[in-house]
Amino acid sequence: MTGTVRPLRRSEVRDPFAVWRPALLSHKLKTKPAEIKLFGREIVLFRGSDGRVYALNNRCPHRKMRLSQGHVDGCQIVCPYHGWRFSGEGAGVSPGTPGMKVSTESYEASERHGVVWLRESGGTDEIPSFDFPGYRHAALLYHPLHAPLRHLLDNMMELEHTASVHSLFGFDVSRLHEVTTSTTQKEDGIHIFYDGPQRKLPLYLRATSGIREGDRFIQYADVKLAPIHAVYDLQWRDPKQNSLRGMELKFVIYFNEIEPDRAEQFTFAYFRCDGPLRQNLFTLLRKVLAFNINRELTADVKLVESLHLTQQHENSYLFGRFDKPLHMMRRMTTQFPEARTEADDKEQPGVNSR
Template structure:
């Protein structure tokens, strides 16, 4: 299994209009995406087999990708033709493409991995976001898989610093996933937001997520809950965040945000406030990005870190990244527990 065998989102659909060509990088490999006039999207290695030009400098010509250098054209299967030597043909490496949730996804042609499962029946797709972080995959995932940073980093999500000791954390690893369940006193939230989301004054903040490794992504459920009756807030979030390595030092985040509302009306009234949710979520993720870019050491190895009770997940995730995502078989444990 190679990293590119997994389905990855690589570009928001809005960034690839018709008849346009865009270069992207995935796990250190340069790819070129193009969309023709029929809305068909192709993905090829960004490397012309003729004389090694970057295909991402080319253009769409007669619904194919045309190389800037000598005008050879390539279809979505990489079949190339030379205008000057019509009998001469060459093949560029191509990738399989899917377009879903306003993103373009690719994987190696012929790979047999499954497309990530979106379990979002009854949910409303509030927004999809794209961020880039100057930090490697593992360190980026670390940030999104523990809640100890939420008091100091986040405005809305998470727990208050002075009551962090009350927060319960539970790990449920399986061979292919890692689930983390957190429960504790909520942060102070503005009265307006509390009313909007339906959060009672004594409600706990619940944060329950599972990370999968083909590709690397976490599915987060966030909600607030009454500690005595179990009554939930009127609105819940379900976020799918994909951690996509651009190369060894940079990671893209593709967030697909859904809500489930118990308020009456279409989409539980969420449509009216989608702009607010989008800007709030965008802001919260940008706070994570800022923190990650402030790391003094971006070596993804956790040896030598002083890990807390919230950090067991770091070792669990690394073992699965290496074995499932990178396909390196059973690796030696890199944390206190794996």
Template sequence: MSTAESHQTPNVVDQAAADGLHDQWFVACTGSELRNGKPRGVKILGLGVVLFRQRSGEVVALIDQCVHRGTRLSAGKLADDCLVCPYHGWRYDGQGQVVHIPTIDGAQPAATPGDYPFRQRRLPVREQDGLIWVYRGDDSAVADSVPIFRMPFHCEKPWQSYYMVNTFDGDIGMLAQNFMDVPHTVFVHDGIFRSSRGKAMEATVALNAQSVEVTYHDGSDKIGMMDWLTNPHHEPLVHTDRFFAPNVTRCDYRWGSLSGFLIVSQITPIDARSSRVYTYIAYRFPLPRWVLRALRPLLHLYTHIVIQQDVRIMRAHREGLDNAPGFEVHNVRADVVHVGIERLLAAVRRGESLPEAQRGEKPMRFEL
């Protein structure tokens, strides 16, 4: 059988209903997770993607499936800047073009690769702020028109920052609501992040075209266990939480102009039931740099413990939803943030901004 007559299995395509959620950039991995000389497989909204870094430093993203027999390419290896399928050795260059077929060319690549009519789909990829992003949409031509979220204060002195990566049970909506939810902190993170004070908390919730923003009005509120580190000058806390559609939350805690701590969560949906979350921690405190360097392992441990508490509660949340079908949410006044996130995500799936009638500011009050 000649090469031109060979049967080509179609590329994998996502069978989920097309919606605006697919036409977005998602974090595939951190830059440090993509090691030179080794491909990495990830899933984004059910689609398998293989990433590899070429000798030039450029990152390539292809659909993780060999066009020959459908084998997972991320189980293969790199050779001469090409991705080699582990099953029959088909080689793919950085454009997804098959450039060598051992059963035709022999064991060694030909000096001039054959002009094969086989190609795997290449996805748009960007490297920014220490993260590798992949555009999930089917129309690569529109990728440049979709903005990528910039990590605040990344590599800006005196701010210091790092990433944590965890897999959560839950979709974007469930996780964004958790990361923006203050009431749960006195139960899930009691004694380590925030404790109940039996006091009313008031806030203003602004629903905008592409975001939900919450401003809390309690300068005496406290987070964490280390006031001597975060707020040695006893400044009032300025706390704001924001959800940027479709998949980013940002929580800022500021004490005056010299002290701040922020958490940005990039949510990458693996499938309908689970997500990878890239948690970016940035901080600045009014202490000498050598003291902050010495405290860095303690800060890493502290944030790891807090995140793992959220991982466990989201697992329990997912298990509870699975226990009986047909569950209906019952919202109360403190859930206006959750409702706003749900409305924004519904608009994203329709390919729209939040309707004008649903925008505006609302007060929120609850007891902590």
């Protein structure tokens, strides 16, 4: 691998909360407050009597009781220790000292696509619409894992493992050497392309999707850094005619750090078919499709959890031709807090990659 990549400028370094990111599946927030951890911060989410979701620092400013242990009263959350209460905007009142000025940190919260999204107050970005022409929703999936965020990202940026780790959407292991791949650095992330022979699928998937063993399995991945997420486009083509097979998939996956050795991913999955018949068939089979997508992503998570890498291991990776995105990502995140490593801290920005 050769070439120089530009680390993000300091002005491009962003707080993980500066932009909207998925934080919780909506159905997990009922009448009780919910505690989450994101990038090491403890946050309480609660649903007010107006139906809206509010988000505050989970630690009460008084004596640091967890507000998530308290209860919701109207559009306020009440601390269970001394009864101080807080609005969704963080304005507080101490019943024992009514004139006292009390406030706590609040976040903007919004629900869309079945998920609660969070960001710090004052952001200007929009929650994505996921309005993909011709695509239908297949699944919303959530996977937490016990591993650092960067190990998850490393796995999600290369497809060499699909021949070994995955049983459906991946390359034929005996023809892995035929796979072509390219990686391009963009202003705000990385674009990755793969093209190689598809492995054999089970009969029911071959029959319904039209995808055959040896088809060209083509995947485009657009990895963005703020927030860290990737849009994966999967398609299959007849190797002779180059015509599209019957189904395409699109996954939008957001990656969060929970704390340094725990991460999570939210997956929004969509499918598109070559005609109304197949489109309706897969709409009927949506649960089967969701099951299979979940199975593949669970395989990723289990693999990453089993790695148990030390910093020393990471410093001595022997990168192969499929690993350029990892290398580039590490380069780009040199000054970026969401996925930096101790090794990044030691590197000088702007030096050539291998």
